[in-house]
Amino acid sequence: xxxxxxxxxxxxxxxxxxxxxxxxxxxxxxxxxxxxxxxxxxxxxxxxxxxxxxxxxxxxxxxxxxxxxxxxxxxxxxxxxxxxxxxxxxxxxxxxxxxxxxxxxxxxxxxxxxxxxxxxxxxxxxxxxxxxxxxxxxxxxxxxxxxxxxxxxxxxxxxxxxxxxxxxxxxxxxxxxxxxxxxxxxxxxxxxxxxxxxxxxxxxxxxxx
Numbered sequence: 001x002x003x004x005x006x007x008x009x010x011x012x013x014x015x016x017x018x019x020x021x022x023x024x025x026x027x028x029x030x031x032x033x034x035x036x037x038x039x040x041x042x043x044x045x046x047x048x049x050x051x052x053x054x055x056x057x058x059x060x061x062x063x064x065x066x067x068x069x070x071x072x073x074x075x076x077x078x079x080x081x082x083x084x085x086x087x088x089x090x091x092x093x094x095x096x097x098x099x100x101x102x103x104x105x106x107x108x109x110x111x112x113x114x115x116x117x118x119x120x121x122x123x124x125x126x127x128x129x130x131x132x133x134x135x136x137x138x139x140x141x142x143x144x145x146x147x148x149x150x151x152x153x154x155x156x157x158x159x160x161x162x163x164x165x166x167x168x169x170x171x172x173x174x175x176x177x178x179x180x181x182x183x184x185x186x187x188x189x190x191x192x193x194x195x196x197x198x199x200x201x202x203x204x205x206x207x208x209x
Contacts, residue, residue, distance in 0.1 A: 002039035009043050013052050013063055015118055016156040020066040051150050066153050068209055074151040075202045081144045083191040089134035090190035093182035100130050105175045111168045117156050120167055127175055158208055170200050
């Protein structure tokens with residue numbers, strides 16, 4: 001149950017159900033999930049390590065505030081980590097992985113007109129899972145994923161009406177570039193595709209906030 005509680009709390013934070021700065025009611029959540037408070041506390045401690053929760057003594061667990069500087073710093077580090085992730089993935093990619101990226105790209109194309117931020121987050125995770133499997137470096141992928149979770153929450157707060165469509169279009173372009181890099185087993189091209197995408201998101205943040 002601890003794993004299930006962790007997954008539920010994390011998803012609620014990443015999807016914005018639990019808002020930035022909101023306190024999480026441990027007792028109410030334990031009753032909702034029909035578990036003791038122990039797995040809830042264990043989950044919150046793990047999420048604190050992942051920088052998604054802040055535990056305040058005698059006050060409780062609060063969803064870590066979405067701070068723009070923290071998000072920008074996360075993107076700066078991701079620029080290095082995910083460039084390497086892409087490079088490793090491209091030279092190890094299999095035909096099955098290329099097919100998986102083609103399918104993900106096709107699904108993402110449907111989100112340009114009708115998608116939500118939750119849709120984009122979900123498809124991004126599918127895409128990243130393929131990259132992680134191809135790169136074959138668990139530590140690299142886990143660190144990259146931790147920073148992805150820190151940075152992705154900010155997009156739920158975007159004020160611009162058409163921003164989600166623009167983000168979907170950018171993701172499609174990134175996946176398309178990665179497919180070509182996978183086919184060519186071109187690590188340098190994959191590294192550039194990842195870094196170009198992250199630069200785009202960084203610039204998008206600057207224009208929106």
